[in-house]
Amino acid sequence: TKWVYSFGAGQNDGKAEMRNLLGGKGANLAEMASIGLPVPPGFTITTEVCTYYYDHGKSYPPELEAQVAEALARVEKAVGNRFGDHRKPLLVSVRSGARVSMPGMMDTVLNLGLNDQTVEGLAAGSGDARFAWDSYRRFIQMFGSVVLGIDHHRFEEIIEHVKLDAGLIEDTQLSAQDWHRVVAGYKDMVLEVKGEPFPQDPKAQLWAAIGAVFGSWMNPRANTYRRLHDIPADWGTAVNVQAMVFGNMGEDCATGVCFTRDPSTGENIFYGEYLINAQGEDVVAGIRTPQPMSKARAKPGERSMEEAMPNAYRELVEVRAKLEKHYADMQAIEFTVQQNKLYMLQTRNGKRTAAASLKIAVDMAQEGLISETEAVKRVNPSALDQLLHPTLDPKAPRKLLAKGLPASPGAACGTVVFSADEAEARAQKGESVILVRIETSPEDIHGMHAAKGILTTRGGMTSHAAVVARGMGRPCVAGAGGVTVDYHSQVLSAGGQHVRAGETITLDGATGEIFIGAVPMVEPQLSGDFATLMGWADKVRRLRVRANAETPLDADTARKFGAEGIGLCRTEHMFFDPDRIGAVRQMIMSETERGRREALAKLLPFQRKDFSELFRIMAGLPVTIRLLDPPLHEFLPHGEAEIAEVAAALGTDPEAMHRRAEELSEANPMLGHRGCRLGISYPEIYEMQARAIFEAAVAIGKETGKAPVPEIMIPLVATRRELEITKAQVDKVAQEVFAESGYHVEYYVGTMIELPRAALTADKIAEVGDFFSFGTNDLTQTTFGLSRDDAGKFLPLYVEKGIMPKDPFVSIDPEGVGALVKIATEKGRSVKPDLKLGICGEHGGDPASIMFCEEAGLDYVSCSPYRVPVARLAAAQAAL
Numbered sequence: 001t002k003w004v005y006s007f008g009a010g011q012n013d014g015k016a017e018m019r020n021l022l023g024g025k026g027a028n029l030a031e032m033a034s035i036g037l038p039v040p041p042g043f044t045i046t047t048e049v050c051t052y053y054y055d056h057g058k059s060y061p062p063e064l065e066a067q068v069a070e071a072l073a074r075v076e077k078a079v080g081n082r083f084g085d086h087r088k089p090l091l092v093s094v095r096s097g098a099r100v101s102m103p104g105m106m107d108t109v110l111n112l113g114l115n116d117q118t119v120e121g122l123a124a125g126s127g128d129a130r131f132a133w134d135s136y137r138r139f140i141q142m143f144g145s146v147v148l149g150i151d152h153h154r155f156e157e158i159i160e161h162v163k164l165d166a167g168l169i170e171d172t173q174l175s176a177q178d179w180h181r182v183v184a185g186y187k188d189m190v191l192e193v194k195g196e197p198f199p200q201d202p203k204a205q206l207w208a209a210i211g212a213v214f215g216s217w218m219n220p221r222a223n224t225y226r227r228l229h230d231i232p233a234d235w236g237t238a239v240n241v242q243a244m245v246f247g248n249m250g251e252d253c254a255t256g257v258c259f260t261r262d263p264s265t266g267e268n269i270f271y272g273e274y275l276i277n278a279q280g281e282d283v284v285a286g287i288r289t290p291q292p293m294s295k296a297r298a299k300p301g302e303r304s305m306e307e308a309m310p311n312a313y314r315e316l317v318e319v320r321a322k323l324e325k326h327y328a329d330m331q332a333i334e335f336t337v338q339q340n341k342l343y344m345l346q347t348r349n350g351k352r353t354a355a356a357s358l359k360i361a362v363d364m365a366q367e368g369l370i371s372e373t374e375a376v377k378r379v380n381p382s383a384l385d386q387l388l389h390p391t392l393d394p395k396a397p398r399k400l401l402a403k404g405l406p407a408s409p410g411a412a413c414g415t416v417v418f419s420a421d422e423a424e425a426r427a428q429k430g431e432s433v434i435l436v437r438i439e440t441s442p443e444d445i446h447g448m449h450a451a452k453g454i455l456t457t458r459g460g461m462t463s464h465a466a467v468v469a470r471g472m473g474r475p476c477v478a479g480a481g482g483v484t485v486d487y488h489s490q491v492l493s494a495g496g497q498h499v500r501a502g503e504t505i506t507l508d509g510a511t512g513e514i515f516i517g518a519v520p521m522v523e524p525q526l527s528g529d530f531a532t533l534m535g536w537a538d539k540v541r542r543l544r545v546r547a548n549a550e551t552p553l554d555a556d557t558a559r560k561f562g563a564e565g566i567g568l569c570r571t572e573h574m575f576f577d578p579d580r581i582g583a584v585r586q587m588i589m590s591e592t593e594r595g596r597r598e599a600l601a602k603l604l605p606f607q608r609k610d611f612s613e614l615f616r617i618m619a620g621l622p623v624t625i626r627l628l629d630p631p632l633h634e635f636l637p638h639g640e641a642e643i644a645e646v647a648a649a650l651g652t653d654p655e656a657m658h659r660r661a662e663e664l665s666e667a668n669p670m671l672g673h674r675g676c677r678l679g680i681s682y683p684e685i686y687e688m689q690a691r692a693i694f695e696a697a698v699a700i701g702k703e704t705g706k707a708p709v710p711e712i713m714i715p716l717v718a719t720r721r722e723l724e725i726t727k728a729q730v731d732k733v734a735q736e737v738f739a740e741s742g743y744h745v746e747y748y749v750g751t752m753i754e755l756p757r758a759a760l761t762a763d764k765i766a767e768v769g770d771f772f773s774f775g776t777n778d779l780t781q782t783t784f785g786l787s788r789d790d791a792g793k794f795l796p797l798y799v800e801k802g803i804m805p806k807d808p809f810v811s812i813d814p815e816g817v818g819a820l821v822k823i824a825t826e827k828g829r830s831v832k833p834d835l836k837l838g839i840c841g842e843h844g845g846d847p848a849s850i851m852f853c854e855e856a857g858l859d860y861v862s863c864s865p866y867r868v869p870v871a872r873l874a875a876a877q878a879a880l
């Protein structure tokens, strides 16, 4: 078996397509080398070695050692230096590289190969003893913390001690002798902590570093990240070993991280940061302030790479164009300039905000780099969600606290918390929180996920907080240097103002501003690139997209987002209005049908108005109205005080109300007297609702000349007979209203399929119903025997432990619930080939479930208004 793949060493064994085997970094290093970009030579140990390692009690395949030796020899030959050679030592970096990038999860060791002898060779070769000893101490420090697991404070202490002794403040002031002393201190400390000297044999160093990379694949931070991003543990990581190039050898050296387009906005400009005379981790660590790439982006006092290193910059601009053309996507690149010569260390598809992802996809299609359908495929429907959320109202008053970097756009408002655990705990209780940290590290990921927004006081646009927040779609203000955070007293302060834990702040991730208190927000812009992409998506999708909406506001929002009708109007929501709940309760309290009809007569005009409004907003589009579904006790007051008040208002005795509530109380209300069972026991309820629907439809038809086509939906049907009875009630009312008004409207009567029995007997039910809408909330509940209301107590644990891949109330369970959907679809269409089929459970807005609906051959999905664009895009992707 081939376990090791060379690149840039006169031989490129890999290519971009081999990401599963070589990891993203390794595959792209090989690809860059093979298209002629300047890549320092090296080799990749495959992800299969990682899998082997964990399958074989943390041991390596027997052939590995020889293959590594051979690949290393090739690197030595290409560079002209030898590993461990005292005069001309080859130094290498060792980095992890999984299939998908896992920011901060894995560890890197630079300058490997240095020891007490080779450091002299490096000093002589570079003519810079200070550089050599600084490199050596960096190596011991990285190796010490990553491979030997020594706390980095132990290293910092030693540097501080040497500085104090020499009366120096900045690291840059330390001389070769000072770094020499630091190295001596490090080695003593390592010996003290580990009981063994720091390894001097470069081969032993190399194998220890390789082992540490594989070991880090299973560290808790990596496990958390994988869980949050659905990355299977058996993918493994590759290890990349590459000849070192130095960005810290002098003023003609630099290192940088940049993006071929702006990762926040998507703007087509070269975007990024570089540092002169620095090594890679200096940029990411945010210790020195990185400078901008292009002159156009340089602010006063900043020195762009374009000005400082014009030749290397020009070369990089060419690389940028070549990479975008080659990969047809925005790239995130890492480079080093050593003595004015450019080296590429990494390229990958750059992480970007939802806004940038949209703009880049649309721009690239318009630039001819990709096709329109490719653009549709490029935007993650779930990420689109972020764009549909509000931003700060520009006219709203606000009190600025401070400003940081606009690290991840979107506005967020919440109470201040200072730790990730606190953020998670409070968010679980439904609180909106802003996580405030000096800087974030991979240990904070769970809190970042739980927070509405993230604020850090240290670090740049490529700091951990910025990268992770953008990936998660959390608004983030990073590097707010004017803000001080005191974890101990739980206060953040800026310019004499203080905000304590638990107080509210608002972040604008697009401007970097931080405000005290809550700032009102406004609806997002739905024109421009958004509309363009949606237009392309609409051209390719087959599934129609409707909304679940019952208020005019929801219906309006749904239309704005492009809904093609209403797939579910839950009429019970209309009953809770303070103007009507009295009549609803009167109806429930009535002992007789006559009494109930009297109360229902009061509700009729309200319902008629409700439906007219919906028909008007949805003019020309289908509107599915579901008749009353929930058990009646849900409408009764709870608690003594409320019961007394309601009883007084209705002129009934509180005792009677108690009695009625007791009569109606059920052990399992979700499986009780609800849905069509109510319509059958109290036909007058469905009659009133049907009358309201038809009267509204007739009125609009008369008024506009074009009547809506109502789709009346009966809930919780289990048997054909139930639908037959309730449909007959509706038909009877229709005939009455048409006769009274002398006006006829077309209408359909269908049913929800939300019980397993309905799905299994769908052929019988289809004989009666005109359409089906899968109520996958109840269908999931009844298929799993899993209460919608109680599952929260243990489902998260199930998902965490992998007992269920996903929460089945969020993403459809294709094996069980999905099987019922397919059976019902087949059986239903065997009776009525053109039976209209939709889905209106929460799954209708979930991209994976939409994919399922496409495969199952449904006609439409219906989801909450804000998810309509997500569904349009997901439906398009499902069709491609």
Ligand code: PEP
Binding pocket: 568, 570, 629, 754, 774, 775, 776, 777, 778, 779, 840, 841, 842
């Ligand atoms: C369903 O059960 O999926 C459904 C849409 O109805 P509700 O959520 O109102 O029970």
Ligand code: MG
Binding pocket: 715, 754, 775, 777, 778
């Ligand atoms: Mg239901």
